Amino acid sequence: MEQLSTTTLLPDAFQGARGDISMQFQLLWDQIKAPLIVPLLRVAVFVCLIMSLMLFVERVYMGIIIVLVKLFGRKPEKRYKWEPIKDDVELGNSSYPMVLVQIPMYNEREVYQLSIGAACGLSWPSDRIIIQVLDDSTDPTIKDMVELECQRWASKGINIKYEIRDNRNGYKAGL
Missing domain, CATH: 3.30.110 (Translation Initiation Factor IF3)
Incomplete structure (x- = not known):
């Protein structure tokens, strides 16, 4: 009978030790969470908001540029005076150079x-x-x-x- 009671007490002792360790971790987490984790998360949220604002401003800027290009019809052909390769004098009318x-x-x-x-x-x-x-x-x-x-x-x-x-x-x- 004594052996039975000691074997049944051992798991309870481990349960108590495990409960103590988990309580200590919970207490430690509560102490770290407020002064350390919460400010870091706030900074991360702030950085994400700033980046989202930057993306929004970039999209609005590109939209304005696209609308202005469409309205004024500025094309590279009009801005830069480029011409296709002229006919080769040596061969006649071929558009490929030697x-x-x-x-x-x-x-x-x-x-x-x-x-x-x-x-x-x-x-x-x-x-x-x-x-x-x-x-x-x-x-x-x-x-x-x-x-x-x-x-x-x-x-x-x-x-x-x-x-x-x-x-x-x-x-x-x-x-």
């Missing part, structure tokens, strides 16, 4: 196909673009691969030129 793309190469085994393919894949009239592959490679197998890639694109109608230098003085591809 473009030269230079691709310097020096033992570019990993990226030569990507570089040449990117330049050849530009959406520009093929008669208005020249692509020069300037190869200073020292490895003859890489030179052959780059030259074959240039020939492959030339067979597709791309205006591509493969250039090599005998003398490698200066920077990569002589640029």
Whole structure:
């Protein structure tokens, strides 16, 4: 019987200790809440109100600007005197200027196909673009691969030129 009463008393003791701890936390929370938490929440609410006011003022300002632009009809075409590209004297009436793309190469085994393919894949009239592959490679197998890639694109109608230098003085591809 004594064992029964001690085992039944242990949970009550833990319950009392747990109740004491929760009461202490509640008391501590009540002491912290008033002087610390409430002013912080008031400051946060004030900051939110100020930010909301700033957003409102910005929306009103942008609305006024949009209405004024619509009323006065100010468009960039009227304000800035821009003109489309005039006809090219060399070719006649084409509106695309002549473009030269230079691709310097020096033992570019990993990226030569990507570089040449990117330049050849530009959406520009093929008669208005020249692509020069300037190869200073020292490895003859890489030179052959780059030259074959240039020939492959030339067979597709791309205006591509493969250039090599005998003398490698200066920077990569002589640029």
